[in-house]
Amino acid sequence: MATGRINRAAYLFILPTFAALIGLKYYPAASAVYHSFFQWDGATVGRFVGLANYVQLFRDEIIHVSAINIVKFIIGRVALNLVFPLLAAKLVFHVRHQGAAYLYRVLLTAPIVVPVMVILLLWKFIYHPYDGLLNQLLEAVGLGAWRRAWLGDFETALYAVIGLGFPWVTGIGSAGFAFLIYLGGLQSIPREIFDAAAVDGAVSLRRFFRVELPMIASQLKLILILTVINTMESYVPVMVMTGGGPGVSSMVPGLYLYESAFLYDKFGYASAIGVVMTIILLIVTTISQRSIKSYSEAEP
């Protein structure tokens, strides 16, 4: 009986969380699905248009370009988030001096606290065609011919946004935690496994690929899924750095959704974009979830 009372009290306490979740997450999502069948300006009563928004969406050239861009974006960010924070974590993991390891950990994670907007504005300045650090560096090392308006060039704008955040150990947003997650994963590998691997002759690269990497597969999966979701949803870096331009060369679906809703008063159409993005995200994350098996999930 006492347990039942405690449970009821516990449910009572989590009620506000559920209420907030329903009000702030599930209701807007359901509303978006509903309004995706309307021509709606976000304020006045909409007009039911059936599947017209979805038909328009598949015919929209900007959607086609932004879909290709987001695939490039996801591939780029996944590669950066999987490789560089992992390399850094691996290096710090092998630092024997405790004090030095602590110092490296702090130095590599400290940039996480810098607000995203500051990082973006800083990189915008680094890419500046006249005063930017990147062009000045190229000039200084005798590669002046490579100078260009990185964010104003149709060929480079998208890649400049993908590549911001060098040396990519602490990415922007939640990807910034990748380094810590990898390091935590490496530190949780039992010492005996390394000893056994050493006896079997697995050292350096072999140890990394045969022992460490399989043991942190669940961390890799987590970062992969988080990066895919964040990149798909994210539009702020593009909005701040290029506004989707020049032309639509760096446009992404999230930014187009935002513009359709708030600048063009097409909330119904924006809802349709959001619904399709959510469906694609669900499919991609399900595939990622199933295709990578962690050590504990692996067949014996």
Added chain:
Amino acid sequence: MTRRTALSLWFILLVSVWLAGGALALAQDQEIVIRMYAGDYTPRERTQSDRWDPPSYLNVLAQEYKKLHPHVTIEFLPEITPQDRFDTWIFTQYQAGRGPDLGTQLFSEVNRHYLKGWYVNLKPYLEKPNPYVEGNKRWADIFQPGALATGVAPDGNMYVLPTGVVGTGIYYNKDIFARVGVEPPETWAEFMEIQRKIQAAGYIPFAFPMAGAKATTNWSLRVIQDMILDSKLPEIKGTGEPVVRTMIEGEGISQKELVRAIKKGVYSAKDPQWQEQLRLLKEWSQYWGPGYLSLDPDAAYRLFVTGRAAMLYDTSAKIKVLETDNLRQFEFGVFDFPRITQESSPYATGVSAPAVGGYTGAGSWTVAATTIEKGIVDQVIDWLMFITAPQNYIPLANDLGWYSPGLIDLEGIDPKLEPFIRSVENGVFRIESFYRGLTVEYADQFYRVLQEYLTGRKNLEQATDEIQRYMEQAADELIERNGWTDLLAELGA
């Protein structure tokens, strides 16, 4: 924790919320807080990163008003820039019933949103006397007729009082001009020639931003289009009569007239006369320096103020900024946009360049409809009357130094603003299709195609095919949104 404890905690929480709400309501009975979004006029302290003095005079006015009305407090909301961020902010604020009690918003934006019921119709209030203007019997009488005309919405009501007059001009570096040995040009041909010389001397002739705000491109095209289509405007208007320039934007060719012309094929991107403006802009773009597609207005301004670029197209808002900016080490002047002559285009009629500007500066005042529910609408209007009284508005405008208030009595206005005001009084552009003329979506679509055309990724035919398609979509959308059934009937649709 027992169930009784949990329930007790919930009870205490609810009672606390109720008591807090009651106390707040009690306080509200005694005190009125007016939330004001003043845009460029937003008062703030100078920070270390400021290179010029920010405005602060609204604080003075708020204090003086407080002396007259001790129960009223003015709360200034922080300024939101740039424009697209402001659009999002204002939309979400109004939708949540938190729109500023008194705000400033461009008339075109207000016309886009007035059907959503966000604003108070100011017309009846303008018929009342302004108690802060001696002998005034009708508040409307203190404003320039153009200001009042600009504020009228398509439904005939007035949801915005656009009182900020702004002008534009081409700012130039006198030192560079002297070193290169050139003078401010009067014609397009001269304009191209001096830029060629300036470029040859190693300077960026023109700081032309095409990232971020699209103002410079829009202004340039409005001016060029007005001159290039001068002979065609009567046909576009549909009257056959000459279209005169006035101080009021949209009075030349209205949005509805433009839509009709598009639907009839009179205004078309496939028309060589229309295409001439793109050709001229592309000709000009060779002097904008590398990387203009990634230059935002701030970066362009910096190129100019540091003496690397010789010219900058900007508004009257830049005078005070340039005068007080400690980065500037040169003398500057301002000249009007050059006239396009037959020497440069077969479509030129020799008409002078129109002004770009009008009643589109900060000070386009709106009152939120929620002030009626809150019972403070009269107080908000009273505060607006106080601000717009000439003895208050002139020092407020001079403190900012960017815009001239659209008042009849301008005694005491900063004389540096006079050339801009005069140019606007001579008449603004008569036709606009790149920003406010059609839809925001079309403006963005056009701009993106234009960037591809200017950089050679699309030729004129490809670009204009695409622009024409977007233009027709925008026209159809406006017909539907505005319910122009008479236009549909006229077109036989």
